[in-house]
Amino acid sequence: MNLLTATNLSGGYGEVDILHNLSLTVERGKIAVIVGPNGAGKSTVMRALLGLIELRSGQIIFEGQDITQKFPQERVILGISMVPQTRNIFVTLTVEENLEIGAYLHDEPISVAMEEVFSLFPILAKRRNQMAGQLSGGQRQQLALARALMMSPKLLLLDEPTAGLSPVVIDEVMERIKQIVAAGVAVVMVEQNAHKALEIADIGYVLVQGRNRFTGTGSELLSDPDVRVSFLGG
Amino acid sequence: MSGRDRVYFVLCLLLIIGVGIFQSWNVALTMINFALISAILSLGLNIQWGFGGLFNVGIMGFVALGGLAVVVVSAPPVEEAWRAGGWRVLSALFVAVLAIGGSLFVWKRWRPKKYGAVSLVVFLTMAFVLYRFLFDPAVLAIEKVNPALSGFLGGFNLPVLLAWPVGGLLAAAAAMMIGHIALGLRSDYLAIATLAIAEVLVAILKHEEWLTRGVKNVTGLPRPVPYEVDLQQSIWFQEWASQLGIDGIEASSLTVKLCYMVLLIIVLALIFTLCQRALNSPWGRMMRAIRDNERAASVMGKDVKRRHLQIFVLGSAVFGIAGAMMTTLDGQFIPSSYQPLRFTFLIWIMVIVGGSGNNWGAVLGGLLIWFLWIQVEPIGLATIDFLTKPLHPTSPLRVHLIDSAAHMRYVMMGLFLLLVLRFRPQGLIPER
Amino acid sequence: MLDAAIVLANFVVIPALSYGSLLALGALGVTLVYAVLRFANFAHGDTMSVATMMAIYCTWWLQSLGIDFIRPLPTALLAIPFAALGTVGLLLVIDRLVYRHYRQAKAPPITLVIVSVGVMLILHGLSRMIIGVDEQRFFDGGRFIVSAGEFKEWSGLKEGLAIKSTQVIAIVSAVTLMAYLFYFLQRTRTGKAMRAFADNEELALLSGIRPQKIVTSCWILVAVLAAVSGTVYGLDKVYKPFTYFQLLLPIFAAAVVGGMGSPVGAILGGYLIAFSEIGLTYAFKRVAGHLLPPSWVPDGLLQLISTDYKFAVSFTILVAVLLLRPTGLFRGQAS
Ligand SMILES: Nc1ncnc2c1ncn2[C@@H]1O[C@H](COP(=O)(O)OP(=O)(O)OP(=O)(O)O)[C@@H](O)[C@H]1O
């Protein structure tokens, strides 16, 4: 059964719709990748899934429950976490405080979750008392992932987690994401590095101007000549 | 102007006629005159906020500079004070300007290396000592000259109407300097900065007695219109008044006010026409484009800061003119009367209630809010008096409430502002 | 030598410390609103005024009941908690009726500044209407902790040191409140959430922080700060609605100098403004008289700037900081 099913989403920031009848699904322990040109509405979909923008129509089902009308914090409690594209850590808080805020809605003590996250990102453990603003780009992305993992989510929404990173660091972050998926978390990921992302994608979506253009497994899209020419640079 | 807008103006007129009938025509005319000046101030702010989106809360400072212009232009010079220390004060100011300007210039031009900062501080300290050496005794000497009547340098004894454009120029010059400092800050920082600068300007006017007599005020400034006494004594006027069947004293005071009114209307019409032209010119459209999207405009190659400086200077010049007019109308310059509530925030309420970005709206706001500012007190008093009639005349509650009615205007103004912002954010006459 | 130090302490250091404490508390109030609600709150001075007015009525009420067990401390200290509670209520009602609408409509900060001007006018008018424009003194209890005469006798020096109890109250209450505030912001869950919200509102939302809760706690803190700083200032000087309206400017200056949105900056800014206001306008002649041989003492007052310009000093610093380093000394949020 699908963990998340979004059907026919339409909506945007104001009068004008950015998304038009957009649908996507993701299964447990699988990874869905969204690619598309700049301004296609990729970030907007992610925000819609978490309830940060109001939809004009459409439906979002999570674990069989209709969450279309729920507030962001209710969705967080149900198990959806998001790493935004930009400004995705609290730069004036320490690494540890960032993680505490990540677990803000947790009732139980958070030391267990924190240790788990630290074992996945050992570098953060070393810098736990440092201001997050002082971290390097790669470390920031790791912290952003770590913060989102603190609620032990079932679904993780990642908006361009590798943007602006060097190739070596990209591989490292991708590796972490694979580990997260392997642990049973479903991931929806927006990526600029379409090739790399589609390689590890279970399902891929090509978005153009807020509409589904192509849908298929990662390898299907990679071998589709239309997709290759228009979106993967040949 | 749409039909509904006309209704607003007719309503304003009716309100004022009502005052004329129920209170007195003298009160009504005084109110009209100040309302007209308010409308001019409101137009000035509309240039800055409505056209350009600049959040200036330093209006008071420019109005006060306009007032100073009246003193400097029209007051008779005090020869003795000039002899006592006039030139020395001027040379002290010259030293100050030279020192500050010089060090700024050197600093910008050469960015001195190693001992730059130290030598700058030493230089400025020396300049400061020299300045105080020149300034202090001169000021003491000037202030000692017949302190009860003058004790200041006086002005140039020129026609007072000349002070109106001069007030505008003075304010524009100040705005030029302030704009260089403060524009470019984000809007709420700009607000704080302008509020502070206005406060400093007024502090200077309040305490530099050699220039403005400070708290002793400058009274008896010349007028552009006849004096009541002269009218009352002239034969033709007496005949004219008795023909109309009005008491001579009343008639003279009404005539003087009417003369002022004509002058004010001329200036208002002039400024209004210019504003209207500016708003609908390519320049005005560009300003509004910049206001609505600063980033896009600067991407398109518009020099946003320069444009902002332009409207800041223009709007402030209007404040200066209005300030000069107000001091002329009062016939006296009272530095301590400049309060931000009355000269800055009230003007803001006028523009927002009237409709920012629309010159008609700004004028309407100026007229209407001035009417309310004056009339809230008597209306409130009457209401409280009526409501507390059942109480004993000396009951403490009744006495307290009646005393407090005078301060109701602040609450009412705040309420107007909040209600308009909430339910009609574009103002009574919206921008188009 | 010692005499010079005493004069300096008496006329510069102690007054500046107590005045600075109050500016710091005021600036904290402004800076918190700026950090959390993201606008410069023009109504803060008058919030302090209304809070103080509540404390004054409460003091009179307590005095009429004959409650005086805290002698020699002033009765007003007992009134502060009531005033703080009243102010919390007031600010929460204002937030509900006025600010919330604009927050939900995502209005630009400048709209909120204008709205706060409206609130300022209403609060100002209310305090004028209720208590009147005149000065109110509500101090009772012992005036001095150390009086000049006693000090001279005790130390055998020529100069006396006088410490007013209200000065000590100002300093002590400010330090206590600041310590609590930092404990709250650094150690408690809500405090950390508040910092997170100030840092990055959207990410805070994504983490499940409810904005309304943060905003409410912010107003509660601001109300307590306003009640304490307002009342203590009134005790030390005098209460008058217009004075409190005017306090807004040095408070803004302190907050901007320290960096809007930065609590540490607000505190340092408060003391910096106070020391420069008092230091630059103090006539150092008497100090010099103790330090230099009599023939060297200059004739002038050795005053850098006349006391008339006390307020102007802080504004000049404010403008200079805006010019040279708009984010303030402690890098607040300038964008
Ligand atoms: N906060 C906002 N308010 C209004 N419009 C917005 C906002 N954010 C984005 N948009 C508009 O929505 C459209 C889609 O933006 P979105 O950020 O979703 O694109 P994207 O596919 O994520 O692009 P990118 O690859 O650059 O991240 C764009 O036209 C953008 O201008």
Ligand SMILES: [Mg+2]
């Ligand atoms: Mg995006």
